[in-house]
Amino acid sequence: MKIIDLSFEIHSGAQVLPGYPVPIVHKWTSIEEHGYYANLLMFVEHTLTHVDVPAHFIKNGITVEHVPLEKCIGKGIVIDVSRKPPKSEITVEDIDKVLRELNLTVGPGWVILFYTGYDKKIGTPEFFNHPGLGWAASRYLARLKVNAVGIDAPSIDYEPYPAHKTLLSQGILIYENLTNLDLLLGNIGFKFIGLPLKIRAGSASPVRAIAIIEPGKETIRV
Numbered sequence: 001m002k003i004i005d006l007s008f009e010i011h012s013g014a015q016v017l018p019g020y021p022v023p024i025v026h027k028w029t030s031i032e033e034h035g036y037y038a039n040l041l042m043f044v045e046h047t048l049t050h051v052d053v054p055a056h057f058i059k060n061g062i063t064v065e066h067v068p069l070e071k072c073i074g075k076g077i078v079i080d081v082s083r084k085p086p087k088s089e090i091t092v093e094d095i096d097k098v099l100r101e102l103n104l105t106v107g108p109g110w111v112i113l114f115y116t117g118y119d120k121k122i123g124t125p126e127f128f129n130h131p132g133l134g135w136a137a138s139r140y141l142a143r144l145k146v147n148a149v150g151i152d153a154p155s156i157d158y159e160p161y162p163a164h165k166t167l168l169s170q171g172i173l174i175y176e177n178l179t180n181l182d183l184l185l186g187n188i189g190f191k192f193i194g195l196p197l198k199i200r201a202g203s204a205s206p207v208r209a210i211a212i213i214e215p216g217k218e219t220i221r222v
């Protein structure tokens with residue numbers, strides 16, 4: 001069994017979306033002074049690797065502590081959109097082409113991840129120029145009734161937020177700011193796990209997202 005870590009490190013000063021405060025990890029106590037070491041954390045729920053839940057965009061949508069945890073686990077597939085131009089739209093064809101080539105049907109129980117490669121641009125202005133899902137692709141994914149959709153970029157889409165509105169209204173979770181998706185290219189059906197913290201009335205939560213590859217089991221190498 002191989003575990004691939006799909007999460008960024010949380011640290012003071014990490015790059016977040018414009019409008020959000022810069023995260024702070026502040027030393028609260030130290031072994032030298034207090035006898036024990038602890039940090040104070042201050043950041044919005046949408047900092048670095050995190051999951052968005054319906055309440056983020058949907059009035060009266062479920063909040064993070066009520067999300068069915070089965071949705072946070074699923075069979076994974078990575079769709080390579082790394083050759084698309086900056087800020088371009090991820091289309092139905094981008095997804096469909098891959099599923100057709102693999103002769104693969106995805107639906108409930110699956111997690112679809114988009115590899116942009118923009119995780120490597122963190123700390124630069126280009127970090128925000130990633131491709132994003134448009135309306136048609138968002139509706140297409142919603143119809144598939146997958147558990148979740150994820151991307152290795154700070155957001156799954158741009159204003160007016162077609163993916164956030166379409167997917168979250170159907171109870172499909174959105175993982176953002178994933179990393180290391182390139183290490184999963186060519187693996188189908190690995191186990192994705194990204195459990196949120198149980199934040200009361202939360203709109204999202206940082207997660208430790210991982211992929212488990214079990215050779216010879218469900219994983220198909222292509």
Ligand SMILES: [Zn+2]
Pocket residue numbers: 046050051052176204
């Ligand atoms: Zn978010």
